[in-house]
Amino acid sequence: MEDTAARFSPQEQVASPRRAPSQQRSRERVGRMLAAASTLIAEQGSDAMRMGEVAERAGVSIGSLYQFFPDKRAIIWALAERYTAESQACISAALADVSDAEGLSQAFSELVDIYYRLFLAEPVMRDIWSGTQADKALRQLELADSRANAEFLSAVLKRLRPAADPVALETTALLVWQMGEAAMRLAISVGRDEGDRLVATYKRMALRELLAE
Amino acid sequence: MEDTAARFSPQEQVASPRRAPSQQRSRERVGRMLAAASTLIAEQGSDAMRMGEVAERAGVSIGSLYQFFPDKRAIIWALAERYTAESQACISAALADVSDAEGLSQAFSELVDIYYRLFLAEPVMRDIWSGTQADKALRQLELADSRANAEFLSAVLKRLRPAADPVALETTALLVWQMGEAAMRLAISVGRDEGDRLVATYKRMALRELLAE
DNA sequence: ATTAAAATGTGACTAATCCTCACATTTGCA
DNA sequence: TGCAAATGTGAGGATTAGTCACATTTTAAT
Numbered sequence: 001m002e003d004t005a006a007r008f009s010p011q012e013q014v015a016s017p018r019r020a021p022s023q024q025r026s027r028e029r030v031g032r033m034l035a036a037a038s039t040l041i042a043e044q045g046s047d048a049m050r051m052g053e054v055a056e057r058a059g060v061s062i063g064s065l066y067q068f069f070p071d072k073r074a075i076i077w078a079l080a081e082r083y084t085a086e087s088q089a090c091i092s093a094a095l096a097d098v099s100d101a102e103g104l105s106q107a108f109s110e111l112v113d114i115y116y117r118l119f120l121a122e123p124v125m126r127d128i129w130s131g132t133q134a135d136k137a138l139r140q141l142e143l144a145d146s147r148a149n150a151e152f153l154s155a156v157l158k159r160l161r162p163a164a165d166p167v168a169l170e171t172t173a174l175l176v177w178q179m180g181e182a183a184m185r186l187a188i189s190v191g192r193d194e195g196d197r198l199v200a201t202y203k204r205m206a207l208r209e210l211l212a213e
Numbered sequence: 214m215e216d217t218a219a220r221f222s223p224q225e226q227v228a229s230p231r232r233a234p235s236q237q238r239s240r241e242r243v244g245r246m247l248a249a250a251s252t253l254i255a256e257q258g259s260d261a262m263r264m265g266e267v268a269e270r271a272g273v274s275i276g277s278l279y280q281f282f283p284d285k286r287a288i289i290w291a292l293a294e295r296y297t298a299e300s301q302a303c304i305s306a307a308l309a310d311v312s313d314a315e316g317l318s319q320a321f322s323e324l325v326d327i328y329y330r331l332f333l334a335e336p337v338m339r340d341i342w343s344g345t346q347a348d349k350a351l352r353q354l355e356l357a358d359s360r361a362n363a364e365f366l367s368a369v370l371k372r373l374r375p376a377a378d379p380v381a382l383e384t385t386a387l388l389v390w391q392m393g394e395a396a397m398r399l400a401i402s403v404g405r406d407e408g409d410r411l412v413a414t415y416k417r418m419a420l421r422e423l424l425a426e
Numbered sequence: 427a428t429t430a431a432a433a434t435g436t437g438a439c440t441a442a443t444c445c446t447c448a449c450a451t452t453t454g455c456a
Numbered sequence: 457t458g459c460a461a462a463t464g465t466g467a468g469g470a471t472t473a474g475t476c477a478c479a480t481t482t483t484a485a486t
Binding site for chain 1: 304373391392394400423
């Protein structure tokens with residue numbers, strides 16, 4: 001947990017802390033800053049979080065805040081890294097000693113449940129990953145759009161499998177659609193080759209679900 | 214294409230145009246504003262797009278811009294809706310006359326290819342959906358995190374299926390992981406019941422891919 | 427054609443907010 | 457004790473979204 005940010009060097013850098021807190025006093029204060037940021041994000045979302053308010057709630061001046069976090073993104077980044085570290089430990093533990101199909105099935109299932117509960121219960125992590133940064137209204141439009149598109153798909157499914165539970169088919173259609181968008185977003189942010197493989201794999205998975213029962 | 218925004222009323226509203234352009238002159242100008250915005254988003258991303266620059270490139274004053282778009286989001290929203298309408302038409306057409314499993318397989322496969330190509334080729338749509346709004350560095354962290362988590366999973370897969378192509382297993386693991394995050398994000402933004410169904414369906418799909426071959 | 431009302435156009439100005447900087451204070455240590 | 461490094465401060469610079477009072481053009485009714 002020493003060097004908090006320096007591992008990634010993508011196109012857009014997040015500047016590392018101007019200085020690391022070395023004395024006891026400043027370490028406590030940085031802790032308060034993170035706590036304040038976390039609270040504010042939980043209350044209002046990271047977009048609405050104001051640096052001035054973070055400083056005020058942490059009981060420090062705005063200058064002190066910027067002494068340890070070079071910009072607003074650095075605070076959010078720091079919180080994100082904390083969650084990342086926690087969840088990686090959890091995942092690693094869950095999958096470490098899987099040795100057969102049965103075990104994988106069990107472990108994976110539990111992992112998903114844990115993650116889901118975590119997402120439901122952790123407003124901060126949710127906000128950061130789901131991007132309050134990003135426009136909420138736009139997300140709503142995206143969801144509405146997805147629903148509309150999924151409806152075309154579920155209409156086909158209902159036609160092909162009239163005996164199946166319509167609600168389940170709708171769920172499947174929506175999920176398949178959203179997963180497709182996720183797969184493509186992912187495909188774009190990795191290289192072209194890996195991207196193509198990802199899309200192909202998605203296609204296979206989706207079709208298996210759409211056709212089989 | 215008349216009333217551009219008024220269909221959705223989620224928590225966070227996007228104000229509708231202060232006034233709709235009714236004369237020829239203003240309709241042309243609004244077109245130029247949208248074109249300018251589109252260009253700027255393609256060049257720099259929607260986050261870096263400045264309203265002043267949009268106005269300048271469109272050859273109108275900042276006041277005129279705000280006459281038709283009440284805020285920055287409204288322009289992005291308008292562009293998003295344009296793409297949404299286009300793609301819906303495309304999807305509807307592709308799936309309309311599917312009548313058997315073979316047809317679905319064919320149509321779905323083509324649809325995915327089209328969408329993928331669209332995503333690759335359309336910087337504006339990509340930016341809006343993938344959220345340049347959202348912090349790019351944070352997305353990189355998220356991706357790195359996903360990769361790390363997926364690695365635990367692919368390690369298990371390689372152990373269980375030593376004969377399989379390792380690269381394919383890595384692709385599968387990453388995709389399954391990202392899809393899981395997408396499924397959970399989706400699950401959270403819909404109601405609890407539907408959310409639970411979505412996660413359960415995801416689990417089933419993922420396990421089928423992870424276990425079978 | 428006249429003219430009033432509606433639509434449209436303008437850009438200086440306000441407000442909000444991130445972040446800097448010159449300077450003050452405290453702490454570690456020789 | 458005294459000095460250098462670490463830490464703390466908040467007024468103010470800089471950027472940018474969005475407003476508003478007023479000017480110009482178009483429409484349409486008389």
